[in-house]
Amino acid sequence: MLMHQGIGLDAFNALPERKAVHALYECCHCVTLAGDLAGGRPYPDHNSLFRRADALLFALSEQSVDAILQAYPCSVRPCDDSERAALRTAEDSYRDRFGFDYVMYVAGLCAPDVLTTIADRMHNDVETERKVVRNELAKINRTRLERMLGPEGGFDNW
Template identity: 30%
Template sequence: MTTDPPPGLTRFNTSSDSAARAALREVCASTAWGSELLAHRPYTTADTLFAASDTATAGLTAGDLAEAMAGHPPIGRPEPGDPTSAREQRGMAGASDALKAELLELNLAYQERFGHVFLICATGRTGEQMRDAVRIRIGNTPEQERAVVRTELGKINRIRLTRLVHAGE
């Protein structure tokens, strides 16, 4: 018994390169990551797309990673009018002013230490969990933190790709 691919995956596979690139840019701001995924179309299943994403994420250079992170707003400050960042940071919606202020302070300290936004897969996490994560991760070495960031980016990319391939169901 054959199963048809999800409609979003079919749409992605048959889109023009420019339309597919734009869709991928909504998932991850890294040009290298998007180019890698485009190069392997068509995908027979969502899992093959996810595997390609994981491989592309693992292969990102420091510059590519910086480009990807630049597409993410700081935790607690989703981009106005951006439903993706608002949805992903939903755990901050009910946060107290004190927690928001603490997270802002921690974000700034993190950015000063590492030179980039604190990246975490915020989906399903509370404000307190995100605060605790930044507290812990600020003590990482730059090498340790790059590895954590790469893992978190991979999780975010999978969540966003899942939404892409299942759009229209």
């Protein structure tokens, strides 16, 4: 859960630098990315912030992306013990194959869906999978940034 939710773009643009970095870090789990996004304020609209976040994410080093991956456990709807074990095994195989952790925007998916996706992605080469990972991180960041900003104009409590 994010501490900063529904603050609105105007309030976000007006936050002191340190508070903006904190709010952004909650979304992207990268100090460099959060600092660069905060430094790019003011943003005229949500999409400008989202595009800038994507551009900065795709410009990060692989080492920075690997550090971000540590904050993104694969979380799916509750499943039984056999599905949990299958997920652990699949994620371990993925890590052994690619050398970094599996990440996926799972919004509402269940364990069998995630297992299928892991199996499909195991056919990628490392370079392709690195691109897929960044795309998945961009989806997650976008969702969290949308939650942080809330609707255009924010909520009345901010």
